[in-house]
Amino acid sequence: MRPLTDTETQTLFSKLANYTGRSLTHLITSSTSIPASSKSKKDEDNRHVxxxxxxxxxxxxxxxxxxxTSIARPNLLSLGTCIGKFTKTGKFRLHITALDVIAPHARYKVWVKPNGEMPxxxxxxxVKAHVGRWSEDCPEHVGVVVYDMKDVPLGFGVTARSTAESRRLEPTGIVTFRQADIGEYLRDEDTLFAT
Incomplete structure (x- = not known):
């Protein structure tokens, strides 16, 4: 387990910023709002990396x-929350396990009706017929977190059209392209956590 290089960090942060926006800084800063001069060693260890x-x-x-660091690399299987993985071409792909990390910081959201949850x-x-409500002024091709009407995150995706264009769509028009959903825990259980 090693820290990310500069190019890996830039690739990761650009992908996360697509979903979280400016609240990306809340993921890496300490959860307490204590001035830097009075922070103790314990507060520094509470920050996430x-x-x-x-x-x-x-x-x-x-x-x-x-x-x-005291565990040998071949013996370490997993530690913390898996956000995603780098492909062989150097691109970053978010996994569904990142939903708990990005959902509280999501910039844009889409809520689906109960009849749209299972599809x-x-x-x-x-599709538009399944949308209960969505964030205002959501642009095209930006990351959104998909919720049910009870504010439970179901997954995330990318908007197909802006909010204004989506209102003029027919009911079968696609509003959000699915990237990941919590159904993957069952559909891909054999390969989701495989090394």
């Missing part, structure tokens, strides 16, 4: 990353 292990990026507290969880895109 990103670490790379066999092409997968993990999000974990700094103190846990420091403890992991989305089975791997389908979100």
């Amino acid at each position: 990103f670490r790379l292990h066999s092409s997968r990026v993990y999000y974990l507290p700094l103190y846990l990353a420091n403890l992991a 989305f969880l089975y791997g389908g895109n979100v």
